[in-house]
Amino acid sequence: MRLLVLLLGFLFVNPFIYSQTDQNPAVWSHEVHKLSDTEYELVFKGKIMDGWHVYSQYTNENGSLPSEFTFEKAGEDYELVGKTDESETIKEYSDIFEVEETFFKNEAIFTQKIKLLNPEVNQISVNLFYQICKEVCIPVDELFQISLDGSGFVTEETALDERSVALGESLKVDFKNKNLLNQNGVTDSEGQSNLWMIFGLGFIGGLIALLTPCVFPMIPLTVSFFTKQTQNKSKGIANALLYGFFIVLIYFLLSLPFHLFNSVDSQILNTIATNIWLNVFFFVIFVFFAFSFFGYYELTLPSSWANKMDSASSKIGGGLGIFFMALTLAIVSFSCTGPILGGLLGSTTLAEGNVATNLTSGMVGFGLALALPFALFAMFPAWLNSLPKSGGWMTTVKVVLGFLELALAFKFLSNADLVGNWGIFKREIFVGIWVVLFVLMTLYLFGIFRFPHDGPKKNLSTARKTIGILSLAFTAYLVLGLFNVSSLKLLSGFPPPSFYSVVETESDCPLGLDCYKDFEEGVAYAQEVNKPILLDFTGWACVNCRKMEENVWSHSNIYPILKEDYVLISLYVDDRKELPKSEQFDFKYDSGRVKSIQTIGQKWGTFQTINFNAASQPYYVLLSPNLEILNEAVQYVDVETYEKWLKSGLEKHYLSMNK
Numbered sequence: 001m002r003l004l005v006l007l008l009g010f011l012f013v014n015p016f017i018y019s020q021t022d023q024n025p026a027v028w029s030h031e032v033h034k035l036s037d038t039e040y041e042l043v044f045k046g047k048i049m050d051g052w053h054v055y056s057q058y059t060n061e062n063g064s065l066p067s068e069f070t071f072e073k074a075g076e077d078y079e080l081v082g083k084t085d086e087s088e089t090i091k092e093y094s095d096i097f098e099v100e101e102t103f104f105k106n107e108a109i110f111t112q113k114i115k116l117l118n119p120e121v122n123q124i125s126v127n128l129f130y131q132i133c134k135e136v137c138i139p140v141d142e143l144f145q146i147s148l149d150g151s152g153f154v155t156e157e158t159a160l161d162e163r164s165v166a167l168g169e170s171l172k173v174d175f176k177n178k179n180l181l182n183q184n185g186v187t188d189s190e191g192q193s194n195l196w197m198i199f200g201l202g203f204i205g206g207l208i209a210l211l212t213p214c215v216f217p218m219i220p221l222t223v224s225f226f227t228k229q230t231q232n233k234s235k236g237i238a239n240a241l242l243y244g245f246f247i248v249l250i251y252f253l254l255s256l257p258f259h260l261f262n263s264v265d266s267q268i269l270n271t272i273a274t275n276i277w278l279n280v281f282f283f284v285i286f287v288f289f290a291f292s293f294f295g296y297y298e299l300t301l302p303s304s305w306a307n308k309m310d311s312a313s314s315k316i317g318g319g320l321g322i323f324f325m326a327l328t329l330a331i332v333s334f335s336c337t338g339p340i341l342g343g344l345l346g347s348t349t350l351a352e353g354n355v356a357t358n359l360t361s362g363m364v365g366f367g368l369a370l371a372l373p374f375a376l377f378a379m380f381p382a383w384l385n386s387l388p389k390s391g392g393w394m395t396t397v398k399v400v401l402g403f404l405e406l407a408l409a410f411k412f413l414s415n416a417d418l419v420g421n422w423g424i425f426k427r428e429i430f431v432g433i434w435v436v437l438f439v440l441m442t443l444y445l446f447g448i449f450r451f452p453h454d455g456p457k458k459n460l461s462t463a464r465k466t467i468g469i470l471s472l473a474f475t476a477y478l479v480l481g482l483f484n485v486s487s488l489k490l491l492s493g494f495p496p497p498s499f500y501s502v503v504e505t506e507s508d509c510p511l512g513l514d515c516y517k518d519f520e521e522g523v524a525y526a527q528e529v530n531k532p533i534l535l536d537f538t539g540w541a542c543v544n545c546r547k548m549e550e551n552v553w554s555h556s557n558i559y560p561i562l563k564e565d566y567v568l569i570s571l572y573v574d575d576r577k578e579l580p581k582s583e584q585f586d587f588k589y590d591s592g593r594v595k596s597i598q599t600i601g602q603k604w605g606t607f608q609t610i611n612f613n614a615a616s617q618p619y620y621v622l623l624s625p626n627l628e629i630l631n632e633a634v635q636y637v638d639v640e641t642y643e644k645w646l647k648s649g650l651e652k653h654y655l656s657m658n659k
Helices: 162-171 191-210 218-228 233-264 276-293 303-316 318-332 334-350 355-379 381-386 393-420 427-445 462-482 519-529 543-553 559-564 600-612 639-658
Strands: 011-013 016-018 026-034 039-048 053-055 068-071 078-086 090-094 099-105 107-116 123-133 137-147 533-538 567-572 585-588 594-597 619-623
Touching: 026 123, 026 137, 039 053, 039 099, 039 123, 068 078, 068 107, 137 600, 162 585, 162 600, 191 355, 233 318, 233 355, 276 393, 393 427, 427 462, 519 533, 519 567, 533 600, 543 639, 559 639, 567 600, 594 600, 600 619, 619 639
Parallel strands: 533 567
Antiparallel strands: 011 016, 026 039, 039 107, 053 099, 053 123, 068 123, 078 107, 090 099, 099 107, 123 137, 533 619, 585 594
16 A cells, blocks of 8 residues: 655745645755855755655656756856766666666755856756656656845746747637546555455465365364363364464564565565566576475475474463464465465565555465364364365365466566566567466366376366366467457456567557547547547656556457547657747746747647646546537546446537537
C-alpha cells in the first residue's frame, strides 16, 4: 500500500505562495550565493511529495522525459560555468521503456554557477521543464525569476503580437457541460486490491502445501493429540486453536526481517525486480526447488533443529510448548513448504506496491491456510473420516508444483533479459518455453512419463485426469497466444510486454487503432461521421498510459468500442517536436505569466491545462461532435469501470441525437 503523506504548509517563493497537493506534488524554491563580484551560484530546490518522483537531467532519453533547464539570455548577459549539478539520485529499470531511468524522490536539488558578462545585470529568468510521476505523469514548466542582490524581481509587462493572441485564443475551446468533469480523482485499481491478491495467493499456496506428503499426514495426528490429551474437550479445542494461531504467527514473523531491510533503504527489496544478477540467482534457485519436487533430491533443514523444538515443546508444556510444536511443524515441513514460500516471495517482488508489506500479507495468508484444518478438525473431529488417505497422489501434487516453479523461474530469467537488453526472451520465446513446460506437465499427468520418486504405475485417478485436461487446455491457450489469437490476459504481467516482440509494428497509434493527433482535425472527422470523441491526453513517456493501452484498451470488451464507436484523438503532451515557425507563439495566462509555445507537447499540455484544469496523464474525456462533455473525466481505471464509462458516453450521445 502506498502511504501518501500530505505535507501541509506554505512555501514562499518570491511573492507567490504554493501548497503541495496531488495536483501540485512538487514545490520549488531558489537560493542565490554570491561567490565574487561577477560570479554567483544558483540553487534550485524541489520538495517532492511522497510517492512521486522527478526525473534527472541525465536519465536515459529513451525512457521518461529528463529535466531540462533553460537559462534565458545565457551567453548575452551571463555565461554558465560548468554543468548543472544534481543531488543524489535513484536508478531503476523500466520494463515499459527497457532502459534504466534516473530520478529523485523526496527532494531534488540542482546547482548552477554563472559568471556575469554585463555587470549591470541584476535579475535573470530560468525555466525548468520536468516530468513528475506516480500513478500518473505530469509535465511541468517551472519559472524562476531570480534577483541576484535579493531585491524584488521587477516583472516587465509583455505585450503579445497579434499572431500570439490569435493562436492563444484558438486553444480556448467552449466545451459544454464542464460541470461533469471530475478533476480531482485518480482511480487507482492496484493499491488495496493488490494486497488482497497477494494474501489470496498466499492462502492458495498454503492450501496446496496441505496436500503435500510433508504436511498432510500431520493433520489427523496433531488433531487427535489435542482432542485426546485431556478429558476436557473444550480445552483440547482451545489448544488446537492456539496451535493454529501460532502457525500464523510464525509465518508472520518470518516476514518481519524484510520490513527491517526496507526501512534502511526502501530500494533494497525493489531491486530484486530489476537487478540482472539477482534475477539470474532467483532463476537458479527456482530451478533447484523444481528438481527437488521432481524427486531428484530432498530439501531439509538440519534434523537437530526439529529435535530441539520437539524436545522443548515436551518439557515446557502449556502455551509456550504449543508454540514450539507449531515451530516444529514449520521446520519438518520445510522440504515441501520451502519451494512454495519461495514462489510466494517471487510473486511479491513481481507485484506492484511495497514488497515487504506484500510479503507479510502473503505469509499471513499462507499460515492461515495451514492453520485452518487443525482448528476446524479439532472442533469437528468427525470430519477426519472424510479425509483421503495418504498416498501416491501427494507425489503428483509435488511434481505439478515443480513444473509451476520452473514456469516462475523463467519469469525471473525474462526479467534479467529485459534489464540486460539481451533480446533473447522476447514475448513469443517466453510463451513458447511455457508451452513446452505445460506440454510436459500434461504428458506427466496422463502417465506418458514418470519421475524417480513415483510409485508403481497405477490407473489414473479422476482427479489426475481432470488436472491433466486443465493443463492441456491451458497449453492450448498459450499456443493461441503465440499466434495472437489469444491476448493472454490471464497472464497479464508475467510474459514480457507486448511491445517486446519478434514482430515489429508500424502504426504509431495505440494498438493499431485509427487516431488523430490534432484536435481540430479529429473534431472535423467526428462531425463528418457523427461519432462521439474519446479525447486522450497521453505522453510518449507515460508509463500508465501504456498500461491502460495494453491492459484495458486491448480488452475484448473495450477494443471494439474504441475501434467502431468513437473517434480517438490522442494528444501527446510531452512531444518535443518543434511546431512549424508559423505556429509557434507566446501564451499569456490569466496570472500574467507568459509561456513560449514552441513544441507540439507544449501546445497540447497548455490546451489541457486551460480547458480542463488538469495536467496529468493519462486523462480521458468523452465529447460529442459538437463538443458537449458526455461524462466525467477518468484517468487510470480498471476494465469494468472503463467499459461502463465508454457505454455511458455512447448512451448520452445517442439520446442527445434523438432529442
